[in-house]
Amino acid sequence: MQFSPLISALIDAFKVLPGVGNKTAQRMAFHLLERNREGALNLSKVLHDAMEHVRHCQRCRTFTEDAVCDICASAKRADSGLLCIVESPQDVLAIEQTAEYHGRYFVLMGHLSPIDGIGPAEIGLDTLAEQLAEGGINEVILATNPTVEGEATAHYIAQLCREHGMTASRIAHGVPVGGELEYIDGNTLTHAFQGRRQL
């Protein structure tokens, strides 16, 4: 015995969500059927619209339903001459929330990973090269993740910048503010010492 065909299909359909197995999918299906059909119908509609209409910003590659995202459309951002390179749209949000940076972004939507067939073209570096050649950018800030792949990607892009006679900087790695030294891993501590500055 199984649940009815439509309920079984719903449980299966939920398994496309990251980290959702059979038990969680069941819980989601019954929760919505029992308690929130209106919310579920809204999710169905928005999910459809988003999958049909969200694409990549023509300039920075982040996700947006417009041809060009709000940040890329801002003349003030363009005038800054700054371009910050990140791996994901979520990274853009994190940086924007600091309210410290007012330049443009370029979103790689990943990082170099030759083993997985992800080379420079897959992370949009041809588009980036065109933008570097166009002019109007004074400094490129490399804010890829402090992982092996993120570092390799940053170094690759720094080389690309040099080829275009452009300065590239890397965001500082070190002890997180409020972090306790004894709990910081050795690699981070090494970066913190190497990046020390005179007071």
Place this chain on the structure above:
Amino acid sequence: MQFSPLISALIDAFKVLPGVGNKTAQRMAFHLLERNREGALNLSKVLHDAMEHVRHCQRCRTFTEDAVCDICASAKRADSGLLCIVESPQDVLAIEQTAEYHGRYFVLMGHLSPIDGIGPAEIGLDTLAEQLAEGGINEVILATNPTVEGEATAHYIAQLCREHGMTASRIAHGVPVGGELEYIDGNTLTHAFQGRRQL
């Protein structure tokens, strides 16, 4: 700065799912946008269809898109004269998977909870009373959860059965098979002693 309106709407829409907060909703939205638009469109469609077409079985109250569920439609099940009372459709699945029980079910879709305004009518006991009066049922098996509410609900229904001159039994509570005695809570152990049988 926020994500684009459509992406923000998608993230919000995911929060109708149980246990899904802002971070998880973001992860779901970007995972589907990046990696599985087809799966997301399928989820959208099935979600819509299920919310529109799934209703309660006219006989046992479980969820189904048909007027009467497969189990209630089976003459063999009706002939058994057994009616097992459970709290949820998932409980039906769990019992069916043991392949030990071949009677009908009645699904309360909850339990008595006067504080939350859930009385006998809300868990379908008027419908149950009609079925008891109809005849054809020889034994009612109470398989509500071994919680305070589940026990109270079982006792209420046992009384209803007595009023219809019907035998009601309660499934046994005790030490789970394969469980280690030292890790079993005292309440369960008490039940296990009270329910002891001669070998």
